[in-house]
Amino acid sequence: MSAGKTQHNHMRYDLQIIASWIDPGSRVLDLGCGSGELLRFLINNKQVHGSGIEMEEDKVAACIEKGLTVLQGDINVEVLDYPDLSFDYVILSQTLQQVYAPDKLIGAIMRIAKRGIVSFPNFSHWACRMQLLYTGYAPVTKQLPYQWYNTPNIRVITIKDFRKFIDEVGLKILKEVAINTHSQNRYGKIIKFLPNVRATYGIFLIGN
Amino acid sequence: MSEYIEHDKQGVSVGIVEKKLFTFAEPPDEMVLENGARLGPVTIAYETYGTLNADKSNAILILHALSGDSHAAGYYSKNDEKPGWWDIMVGPGKGIDTDKYFVVCSNIIGSCMGSTGPCSTNPKTVQPYALDFPVVTIGDMVRSQKELMDYLGAKQILCVVGGSIGGMQVLEWTLRYPQMVKSAIPLATTTKHSALTIAFNEVARQAIMADPAWNNGNYYYGPKPNLGLAVARMIGHITYLSDESMRLKFGRRLQDKSDFSFNFDADFQVESYLRYQGKKFVDRFDANSFLYITKAADYYDMEKQYGDGSAVKAFAKASAKFLVVSFTSDWLYPTYQSRSMVKAMKKNGLDVSFLEIEAEWGHDAFLLPNERLTNLIRGFLERVCRENTT
Numbered sequence: 001m002s003a004g005k006t007q008h009n010h011m012r013y014d015l016q017i018i019a020s021w022i023d024p025g026s027r028v029l030d031l032g033c034g035s036g037e038l039l040r041f042l043i044n045n046k047q048v049h050g051s052g053i054e055m056e057e058d059k060v061a062a063c064i065e066k067g068l069t070v071l072q073g074d075i076n077v078e079v080l081d082y083p084d085l086s087f088d089y090v091i092l093s094q095t096l097q098q099v100y101a102p103d104k105l106i107g108a109i110m111r112i113a114k115r116g117i118v119s120f121p122n123f124s125h126w127a128c129r130m131q132l133l134y135t136g137y138a139p140v141t142k143q144l145p146y147q148w149y150n151t152p153n154i155r156v157i158t159i160k161d162f163r164k165f166i167d168e169v170g171l172k173i174l175k176e177v178a179i180n181t182h183s184q185n186r187y188g189k190i191i192k193f194l195p196n197v198r199a200t201y202g203i204f205l206i207g208n
Numbered sequence: 209m210s211e212y213i214e215h216d217k218q219g220v221s222v223g224i225v226e227k228k229l230f231t232f233a234e235p236p237d238e239m240v241l242e243n244g245a246r247l248g249p250v251t252i253a254y255e256t257y258g259t260l261n262a263d264k265s266n267a268i269l270i271l272h273a274l275s276g277d278s279h280a281a282g283y284y285s286k287n288d289e290k291p292g293w294w295d296i297m298v299g300p301g302k303g304i305d306t307d308k309y310f311v312v313c314s315n316i317i318g319s320c321m322g323s324t325g326p327c328s329t330n331p332k333t334v335q336p337y338a339l340d341f342p343v344v345t346i347g348d349m350v351r352s353q354k355e356l357m358d359y360l361g362a363k364q365i366l367c368v369v370g371g372s373i374g375g376m377q378v379l380e381w382t383l384r385y386p387q388m389v390k391s392a393i394p395l396a397t398t399t400k401h402s403a404l405t406i407a408f409n410e411v412a413r414q415a416i417m418a419d420p421a422w423n424n425g426n427y428y429y430g431p432k433p434n435l436g437l438a439v440a441r442m443i444g445h446i447t448y449l450s451d452e453s454m455r456l457k458f459g460r461r462l463q464d465k466s467d468f469s470f471n472f473d474a475d476f477q478v479e480s481y482l483r484y485q486g487k488k489f490v491d492r493f494d495a496n497s498f499l500y501i502t503k504a505a506d507y508y509d510m511e512k513q514y515g516d517g518s519a520v521k522a523f524a525k526a527s528a529k530f531l532v533v534s535f536t537s538d539w540l541y542p543t544y545q546s547r548s549m550v551k552a553m554k555k556n557g558l559d560v561s562f563l564e565i566e567a568e569w570g571h572d573a574f575l576l577p578n579e580r581l582t583n584l585i586r587g588f589l590e591r592v593c594r595e596n597t598t
Contacts, residue, residue: 008237051559059568061563061584063561064491064561064584064588064589067590068561068591069328069560070561070565071554071562072564073547082554082555082557
């Protein structure tokens with residue numbers, strides 16, 4: 001991928017990949033946009049019309065102070081208000097595993113956008129498999145650092161699961177990249193060989 | 209709105225300012241009000257800070273709440289004890305930066321702070337209007353402000369901003385003059401009063417009208433209904449605070465005593481506070497203005513007026529970029545009311561940002577020093593200003 005711009009390299013690695021998939025000038029909604037890192041990059045470098053939804057007051061405030069269009073709320077509820085096909089892309093990065101009803105959310109995303117971009121930690125990474133196999137405990141890794149009783153990551157998703165799900169709900173995978181990186185890391189690499197075992201994150205571009 | 213006027217901690221101020229008057233609708237060309245009555249001449253008190261730029265694109269209009277006035281910032285004289293009511297927000301380098309923007313604050317018709325209202329002289333009788341003053345609406349207030357902005361030469365308004373009843377005027381501006389308003393910041397406000405809010409206003413009005421001195425509004429040559437107005441203000445102050453803020457501010461603490469007095473003096477601090485606020489208010493506010501402005505606010509229903517009862521249909525007329533802000537402890541205009549307007553804006557594809565600020569001070573939070581609110585407004589204005597010029 002063409003990183004190019006200096007700002008690019010300051011972003012989380014998965015966000016760098018997501019940014020590279022977005023066409024200049026498009027309408028983008030970032031669900032769970034955090035402090036607006038990706039949105040700001042896309043507005044400055046790709047001239048997108050971007051907005052975001054975020055739950056935490058501090059993060060929403062940081063976004064609005066930067067001049068971003070962001071509203072505070074629950075992504076599962078807020079997506080319901082937009083008219084059909086309001087956006088070219090709706091982004092859901094590192095959040096799907098925390099959603100109570102992923103099928104409903106993906107459905108809502110595909111109603112309001114032509115394309116969805118979804119990234120999530122891959123639960124079938126070899127480190128997870130080994131822990132479960134050899135220790136018998138639920139995996140705790142750098143990407144999924146919580147215990148079963150305090151994890152926000154309530155959905156166990158693998159790259160293969162997601163492909164199967166997209167197929168079952170009648171959507172199409174338009175692009176797919178598996179990467180090896182840590183959750184907040186700026187660096188990483190693309191995994192082409194045995195991604196379901198070797199990748200820590202999967203990133204998908206989906207459409208109808 | 210309460211009064212929390214303090215000097216700027218850093219001593220930053222827009223400096224000495226002057227209240228100005230603009231008069232239009234001279235008879236026989238009176239202003240035809242929403243209820244069909246004719247009013248003229250109409251005077252609007254206003255203040256301006258900063259300079260209108262060459263392409264006349266940097267005007268910001270501040271709209272005040274119930275008891276506010278045109279004096280949003282600065283001082284009237286060197287010895288002035290207090291600055292304007294939003295001096296913490298408006299000034300050089302502040303959230304609403306008077307070095308960058310041409311800031312206008314307009315008083316509302318119906319008020320007693322320099323604009324035409326029930327205490328103004330009726331040209332037909334050469335007596336105060338009293339209850340002959342027509343019942344004005346939020347729409348009438350905004351139409352008169354439009355006359356002012358035209359007179360000042362602002363071709364567009366970069367932003368209209370205000371809280372509470374000022375926020376209702378903000379919403380009205382975005383629907384009535386969508387081409388003129390580039391952005392809007394409705395703070396702690398609603399598209400229509402709830403039954404709870406109307407109820408509080410009605411009790412306050414009844415307190416005034418039950419005062420024998422009110423005399424059907426004709427008190428301008430005799431004793432004023434100070435007792436009634438003071439009680440009305442006390443009710444207002446309860447609604448501006450919150451359970452939490454009153455608990456923190458007063459609790460059950462007693463005022464200058466260690467035990468109950470076993471009579472009906474003000475024993476509790478909260479009683480003493482409300483009595484003080486009530487007494488202070490009667491010196492500066494006209495009881496009839498209180499009736500007129502609260503009625504205008506109760507009547508306001510932009511959903512009915514612009515959308516046949518639908519907020520979604522109403523906001524279809526707007527094109528401004530919005531920053532909607534509510535406060536967690538505001539029970540007069542609770543967050544659900546802001547959320548419902550945000551929802552209607554989203555359904556129309558409007559550019560809207562929304563934040564509910566965690567604040568314990570109830571409805572009054574929008575007037576208190578709040579770095580978060582200042583930074584939100586600054587960031588939002590910088591963006592809309594940038595997007596407006598490109």
